[in-house]
Amino acid sequence: MEKIVYLTIAIFFLGSILSFLVGKFTERWNSFWVAVVTGLIGFLLSCYIALNLHDGAIVHSFEWFRFGNYSVPFGIYVDSLAVIMALIATGIGFLDIVFSKGYMEEDESPHRYYFEKLFFIGSMVGLVFVSNLVGLYIFWEGVGLCSYLLIGYWYWKKSAAEAALKAFVMTRFGDVFMLAGIIVAWVLLGTINFQELNALAVAGAFSVKLGLVISILLFIGAVGKSAQFPLFPWLLDAMEGPTTVSALIHAATMVNAGVYMVARLFPFFDYSHALIVVAFVGALSAFIAATGALAHTEIKKILAFSTMEHLALMFVGLGVGSAAAGIFHLMNHAIFKALLFLAAGAVIHMTHHTKDAFKLGGLIRFMPQTAVLFLIGILALAGVPPFNGFFSKDWILSAVYDYGNPVIFGLTFVSAVLCIAYGFRLWFVVFTGEPSENSKHAREAYPVMLIPLYVLAAMTVLIPFFKEQIIHFLFGEVHEPFHLNLLVATLTVMFVLFGIVFLIYYKRVASTVKLLMHPLGRGINDFLFNGWYVDAGIKWICRNVFYGSIAKAVEWIDINVVDGAVNGTARLSLACWDRCRKIQTGDVIDYLTYFVAGVIAVALIILFV
Amino acid sequence: MLLEADIHAYLFLSFSLFAVGVYGLLSRKSVIRMLFAVEMIINAANINFVIFSAQRNVDGEIFTFFTIGLAALEAAVGLAIVIVFYKRFGEVIPSKIKNLRW
Numbered sequence: 094m095e096k097i098v099y100l101t102i103a104i105f106f107l108g109s110i111l112s113f114l115v116g117k118f119t120e121r122w123n124s125f126w127v128a129v130v131t132g133l134i135g136f137l138l139s140c141y142i143a144l145n146l147h148d149g150a151i152v153h154s155f156e157w158f159r160f161g162n163y164s165v166p167f168g169i170y171v172d173s174l175a176v177i178m179a180l181i182a183t184g185i186g187f188l189d190i191v192f193s194k195g196y197m198e199e200d201e202s203p204h205r206y207y208f209e210k211l212f213f214i215g216s217m218v219g220l221v222f223v224s225n226l227v228g229l230y231i232f233w234e235g236v237g238l239c240s241y242l243l244i245g246y247w248y249w250k251k252s253a254a255e256a257a258l259k260a261f262v263m264t265r266f267g268d269v270f271m272l273a274g275i276i277v278a279w280v281l282l283g284t285i286n287f288q289e290l291n292a293l294a295v296a297g298a299f300s301v302k303l304g305l306v307i308s309i310l311l312f313i314g315a316v317g318k319s320a321q322f323p324l325f326p327w328l329l330d331a332m333e334g335p336t337t338v339s340a341l342i343h344a345a346t347m348v349n350a351g352v353y354m355v356a357r358l359f360p361f362f363d364y365s366h367a368l369i370v371v372a373f374v375g376a377l378s379a380f381i382a383a384t385g386a387l388a389h390t391e392i393k394k395i396l397a398f399s400t401m402e403h404l405a406l407m408f409v410g411l412g413v414g415s416a417a418a419g420i421f422h423l424m425n426h427a428i429f430k431a432l433l434f435l436a437a438g439a440v441i442h443m444t445h446h447t448k449d450a451f452k453l454g455g456l457i458r459f460m461p462q463t464a465v466l467f468l469i470g471i472l473a474l475a476g477v478p479p480f481n482g483f484f485s486k487d488w489i490l491s492a493v494y495d496y497g498n499p500v501i502f503g504l505t506f507v508s509a510v511l512c513i514a515y516g517f518r519l520w521f522v523v524f525t526g527e528p529s530e531n532s533k534h535a536r537e538a539y540p541v542m543l544i545p546l547y548v549l550a551a552m553t554v555l556i557p558f559f560k561e562q563i564i565h566f567l568f569g570e571v572h573e574p575f576h577l578n579l580l581v582a583t584l585t586v587m588f589v590l591f592g593i594v595f596l597i598y599y600k601r602v603a604s605t606v607k608l609l610m611h612p613l614g615r616g617i618n619d620f621l622f623n624g625w626y627v628d629a630g631i632k633w634i635c636r637n638v639f640y641g642s643i644a645k646a647v648e649w650i651d652i653n654v655v656d657g658a659v660n661g662t663a664r665l666s667l668a669c670w671d672r673c674r675k676i677q678t679g680d681v682i683d684y685l686t687y688f689v690a691g692v693i694a695v696a697l698i699i700l701f702v
Numbered sequence: 703m704l705l706e707a708d709i710h711a712y713l714f715l716s717f718s719l720f721a722v723g724v725y726g727l728l729s730r731k732s733v734i735r736m737l738f739a740v741e742m743i744i745n746a747a748n749i750n751f752v753i754f755s756a757q758r759n760v761d762g763e764i765f766t767f768f769t770i771g772l773a774a775l776e777a778a779v780g781l782a783i784v785i786v787f788y789k790r791f792g793e794v795i796p797s798k799i800k801n802l803r804w
Binding site: 678679680681682685686689 | 724727728796797800
């Protein structure tokens, strides 16, 4: 069985190289067929693993290499959590590959695109299947690399190149702490295997303080990868890449890696009392993201804020101790956010790359199917009852309610109900009202783009029917909290918010223009629009702390101490030479004088010494 | 056989001659006068040869003949250099000619 698991990881890497070579040396779009076949085989292998998992987890490990006393292991640990993550990565990855055929139709180098995409899926599958932190770290960097390459896919655009660099540096900043955490765990606890770490935590074999240090260091890596406060601005800039990339990497899979890691080490985090930190960071990030999405105007950035918010909700779910809720929401979010991003991709592609929602309008007349599919995505995002988003979001809210911390509950509740406001605001602005110049020439998306959307939309409706089986498969018997009063309150607030948005953006009985003219309204809007100026804050810290003092100090030492020693030697010998050359007058009489003086000196030395 | 006291007198003579020669060598500007001074220094050495030969009863004074011959050669070569010097630079004052130093 473990051979099939290794094969599932390897087939994507092999497929990526093959699709590049095929695209390079034959017709370029042939790489698409290689990618589709690879994606399908990978998905079917994941399904096969999932169906054969009934007799416990698949465990296999071997010594990879050794240095000194440290034996570096490599191995796989495939349980239901890992296989669900792999199904999300391969399934949505496959649909995304199909969708890209339509979205990337004008592209010059599809073989490069599919190479990077398959490489990404392979790294993601590897990330969820490996059994220890070192393996996780390698694939973690692998998905980070693919994210960098694909954000900067249109590398000739300055904004895209800068966004790619920003994403790379910012996630790498978190990864440095994560690496530190891995090293501390390895040196002080003697193991990097997830199951052994969790077993140590359950047995209470190390102090809580040590566990807290390791957990926080690992969590900073997760914060960077999953775009939480304060390392989230890269996710907004990452929207410079192709929309299909945003759908797969920056909504459905890679950004979930941080959540997955916390879920994987859940007993460890629980024992170390680190979950409260996870919950607080999540709640704050959710609030920032939800309010930011309410103020932003670009389709993709609204969805990016929304992604950040839902990742934050997963962290809150994990943080309050309900791993099942967090992982169930992860799965649902991956499906409906991929649907939303791909539908947004269809809109953007068919309106000649108009990204500003307020420059569109009335698109329901020109692309009705996309509009309905987008609406299904919005309903799932908002957590309206028959769709999958409702079940997991309500579960998280109930778990937070039970947890009893008013700050976390308040922030989570507000951001959870705000989904419906910014979701419908986006939908009304893009699809209803008078058609603008940009949307008049739009036409319905191609079938190759619509079919993946229909599959995802069907999933959002069908998942709730299999909720019990999925939860049982993932976590066995789980107690799901239920509060009728909370449910009623949530739905009521959501209904009221929907009414307000309906009146402002559909009926247009009130306008926000007057509010935005007022300096205070303008200021608040800018504050939310820019993500609480966290990006500017990071830039300020970089410029004034890292560049302004540390880099300047290092520069000063370099110039004055290191260069000073080298230049000082030269300057000293130059000064000696400048003084010594003065005695070389060229006058014979002077030389004679020195000679005589020398003779006298020698004579005196002989006489008196 | 010279007495100890007489030796000091002769040595004083030779030292004076040497000192005058060195002074002349350093203070005269013309090359020809410097050659005169060199002759005086050589002759101071000759006097020393003679004095110590007389005192110790050895035949050291023979060296004065070699030295006188050497001095004659030196004067011949030196004056030849002075003539070339004069032809090349139009004067015989070394302080004014510093071509050896860049």
